[in-house]
Amino acid sequence: MSIKEQIHDLSDEMITNIGRLVAIDSQLGMPGEGKPFGEGPAEALKEGLKIAEELGFKTVNLDNYCGYAEMGEGEEIVGIAGHLDIVPVGGDWTYDPFKLTREGDYIYGRGTTDDKGPVIEALYAMKLLRDSGVKLNKRVRLIMGCNEETGSKCMEHYNEVEEELSCGFTPDANFPCIHGEKGHMSMVAYSKNTKIISMNGGFVSNAVCDACTTVIPAEAGLKEKLEEILAKTKLQEYQVTEENGTIRIYAKGVPAHASTPTLGVNAAGAIFESLEKAEFEDDFVKFYNNHIGTSCDGSGIGLKFEDEYGDLTLCNGIVKTENGVISCTIDIRVPVTLKAEDVRKMCEGKLEDENGRIEILEIGDPLFFPRESPLVNALYKAYVDVTGDTENEPMVIGGGTYAKSLKNIIAFGPEKLGIDYRIHSADEYMLVSGMEEAVLIYMEAIKNLLEI
Template sequence: MDFNKRIDDMKDELIKSTQEILKIRSVAEEPCGEGKPFGEGVALCLETALKISEELGFKTANIDGYAGYAELGEGDEYVAVLGHLDVVPEGDGWMYPPYGAEIHDGKIYARGTLDDKGPIMAALYALKAIKDSNVKLSKRVRIIFGTNEENGSTEIEHYLSKEKPPVAGFTPDADFPIIYAEKGITMFKVVKDINIKQSSNTKINYIKGGQRPNMVPDYCEAEVVSDNTASLESCAIEFANEKGYEFKTETRDDMLIIKCYGVSAHGSTPELGKNAVMQLLSFLGTLNIGKCDAADFINFFNKYVGMEIHGESFGVYLEDEPSGKLSFNVGAINITEDKASITLNLRYPVTYKYEDMMEPFNRRIEEIGLKVEDMIHQKPLYYPENHPLIKTLQKVYAEQTGQRATLLAIGGGTYAKEMPNIVAFGPIFPGKPNLDHQVNEYIEVDDLILNAKIYAHAIYELAK
């Protein structure tokens, strides 16, 4: 039962299969035919994962393009490893091609290496090591390939409408040692119809920036009309220099385009990024565009959000011992002549309720008549420390790493909130950078291999 030696023997195959998956741009798009509910790229990635699984000798199933799985063993109950093949957009500024899956200095660079293609391929090869060892299992094991985790995990509802849930398992989509608590998550828009128009000599034609609520935006731009663009440009550059922001400008006749560059990060860890939307709003708030709805909108967010990331001024700050402080991320903005919209990602501590956050939030936005639209909500997840699943994974992690398996609480939301009886387990080791949703995302080859070894033993302990 030497799973680790078998994984070492398959190292090159695991790397090759991981690279094959990483080269597919599996960003969610509009449906494009039967079996492709999230677009062509996601569908191709699922098909490729199932092809690799078949080549490794597993039974496979494609569940209407929403999910798929590789399966080993017999029995009524099954253990699952649930990971996702979809990725967030790659963004700009990569050292190496974001879908090249190139290896440099022992690291594979590509969007999805950590989140979550590398880890789910490590789990697949972990199951291959178990298969090749011919050990006896009392339960079936499934490696489940999800396809919509970055956009609400809607595929899991479809999966559970066709299949029963696992009796135990994990998702390799967070941090080691073990995630026993996950904050409640909301993603939504706050919008305002612009009825009172701008009437000053200085006018903002549009503001747009950011891509997803669960990403700290690394770019935002605004087009401003002015009767003195040279002065406006000088003010913008001076403001950026004083604040330590990065602005670039482009003049077109009486218009100035101001481009703000920040640093992307995961929406659960806004402290790791620099929010380009809020940086640019802080400058635009200094302009005199008259008494109008656009000015009210900009001033509201400068006053109650600014560069804060815990909701203090907004009145929604919450904190508890297991999971820490509420996180408040402005993910995207779109202001036109007729409508203003900001997309938010708020994550609240595990011992609080949705209402504890949203009731003061709604009172605050009433001040200027903002409305909430497109609300997505996931309740917190909180496992007891002595739960059998937690204890089993602690044992495996300690044995395979020689390190103490402490329990962690995170702001990130994983499949553990959507699929019963699983927790988040890896792939990021203590002390290693969390590069989810950032440019130059990579996984160290050695960590990929160690992931596979840990996952092999974890699967065996849960299914033996």
């Protein structure tokens, strides 16, 4: 039986095990004793390690921060780092996000592609490699993290208590191979003065604000102006109602990951822009449109920049009102040739005026491995050998992965270019055919990494 046939025979078993993980709501929860990220992530880790044990692997739970399944012997470790936590469900789902639903080649559920499915793909790649009798001159360790989506504190703990990885990958991005990740910058914009009564939208900071509800004082003719202007936007849906001296605006945009905000439509941004065009005079409307806007390029705060590996992007994710103050989260992905201090100097003096202010929360340096490095070559070769695809080259992405938290690894699959798997959006899915191919690619990748 060929290796492809072996993988296909295990397909239903893999899907069942992915379903066991998808069934667990592993969003960040309230920390408890021995459960630093709450009940859900700890339960998902327990189930992930249980699946690994059922497949015959040695497992270790590292205080419910993360855990790992391991095979082989030796001083060096080939590491594979995936995560079992998820982002909030959000959006309008057609399927139950916590029940694996299959329709032909499609399998729907939160975490199917990001990142519970890939964890299982890597686990079965290890199993098939072990069962084939391949000589393991290094240990192969699959790390299952519980806090990738909200800070990667799980990998900070791993670095404190465990050995450094010799080489490896995280199956949490795209094929063919990621040799660079943009730096990450977090900001929050605050209103100083505003007539807006309330404005609330978005559900996570690392995705475009795809729905927003705003309440403002009514003005003569304003409702009609807004309806006319909103009709010309790229919003999927909008509604303007007037009663009791107020106007309520509901806007539905298009979701997108913060690393690719131009693929989405920012509902909050569309409302701010429309309010200004409708001549609604407001200090924070001016501030937002001048400093953030809908262009996604950071030009309003002096951050418009691009290099040979990509451009800087800006994403407004969450808008909320508390005690009369509107706040807007800002997620910026910084090109790999810029360091944190470069970015800070570029926006210095451009973050505040009489209408609002922007506070920098953190700036993280980018990750970059030269295209010619042995790690990049080993992984890219595995992809090409399995798929035959030589058109797509190793690339730099805006997203951030465990590669920034663990030494000597880069992101590698499982998403294929040109396919929207709806990660961080409603009806996230994976393809069964893609799952089977990914297992084979990961088998080849591990073999190549054993040789470097």
